[in-house]
Amino acid sequence: MEKGYLRVYTGNGQGKTTAAFGVLVRALCAGKRGYVGQFIKDEAYNETFLSRHFKHLCIEQLGKGCFIDRRPDSLDKAAAQAALRHVTELMASGQYDIVVLDELTIAIHYNLVSTQAVLDALEQRCLSTEVIITGRYAPPELIAAADLVTEMKEIKHYYLQGVLSRDGFDH
DSSP: OOOOEEEEEEEEOOHHHHHHHHHHHHHHHHHHEEEEESOOOOOOGGGGGGGGGGGGEEEEEEESHHHHOOOOOOOHHHHHHHHHHHHHHHHHHHHEEEEEEEHHHHHHHTSSSSSHHHHHHHSSSSTOOEEEEEEEEOOHHHHOOEEEEEOOOOOOOOGGGTTTOOOOOOO
């Protein structure tokens, strides 16, 4: 049995989810089984359509939606905590070779789940399961626990020139 590693993709730059999906697609093309749990998103983004093309891929949107224009509430917290319990069971089961926990660090940052609860969940995972956690604000404890950490840093972005998120390229 090959060891699964913990990767964290964090930082204020674009590309965290994109990088995670790149690794995921590579694993799926090699015959691996994949799972994606999206902790904040609650609507169909283009990446959710991947499961139509890969029979060994499950994508679940576990959050109550983005809170750009609002503060997270008790429903967001309950959803995030239920999601963490759910993905803990999936990671422990060994049924997936790769698990992507998209925007989990956002849930930690907004105190929807605790850093310790996430670390406890990771301790329970099957030793061969590769886990990728994405999102801004990765806490130091998660970074310390990770085997690989990549920080995406924004240097320049066309958004600052008024270009909004583009379908098929940015989401």
